[in-house]
Amino acid sequence: MVARTGVFGAMTKEHREQLMSLAHEVSFTAGERVFNEGGKADRFWIIHTGTVALDLHVPGRRPVVVETLGAGRLLGWSWLVPPHIWHLGAEAASPVRAYEFDAATVREMCANDPGLDHELCTYVSGVLARRLRGARVRLLDLYAPYGAGEVP
Numbered sequence: 001m002v003a004r005t006g007v008f009g010a011m012t013k014e015h016r017e018q019l020m021s022l023a024h025e026v027s028f029t030a031g032e033r034v035f036n037e038g039g040k041a042d043r044f045w046i047i048h049t050g051t052v053a054l055d056l057h058v059p060g061r062r063p064v065v066v067e068t069l070g071a072g073r074l075l076g077w078s079w080l081v082p083p084h085i086w087h088l089g090a091e092a093a094s095p096v097r098a099y100e101f102d103a104a105t106v107r108e109m110c111a112n113d114p115g116l117d118h119e120l121c122t123y124v125s126g127v128l129a130r131r132l133r134g135a136r137v138r139l140l141d142l143y144a145p146y147g148a149g150e151v152p
Contacts, residue, residue, distance in 0.1 A: 006072040007046060010123040015116045022106060023099040028052075028092035034075065037063075037089040042103050044076035050096030055089045056135060063089055064142060066135040077124045077131070079103035088131075 008016050026045070028034055035041070037057050051070050055063035066088065069075055075098065078086045084103065110117035 007074050007120070007123050008072075011119045012115070015113075015119055018109060018113070018116060019101070019106070019120075020099070022101050022109070026098055026100045028096040028098070030092055030094050032092045034090040034092060034096075035086050037086050039086045041076060041078035041084045041086050043100055044074065044079045044103060044106075045098040045100050047071055047073050047075055048097040048099060050098075051093040052096055053091050053093045054131070055091065056139070057089065064138065066138045067131060068093060074124070074127050077128050080107070080121070080124050081128075088135075 007019075011019065023046075025048070028050075034045070034052060037055075047069055049071055051068050052075055053065045054067045054069065055065050058064050075090060076086070078084060080103070106120075110120060
């Protein structure tokens, strides 16, 4: 049974079933890199259990964690937006089980089903907005004068 939270909560039953027909389960060990910033974004995941840290490369420093994702969350949005290159990196912060989806197959399914395309694009655009806002606040917290990351 697939939980109706996150992306699944944003979809009709029919579209959930279509998407899940493409899923296969994968796992990552704690500390394993899922993808690297700048790499080819040819898949995405919906986390079933565990946590994944999203990070941003900072020259001369270790990657900065900008957000940690848990169960039910979408891991990866760059697969939907050309040129399909990861804008962040991701590392399993704990053992992770996830549903993995081939991006090209999902994009093709969306091209043939405008309703599914709309649901996914609407959901992913919300994820994108939240992640950009989170990255901005995190970077301001790290590098700006005290309190600069607060939103008025």
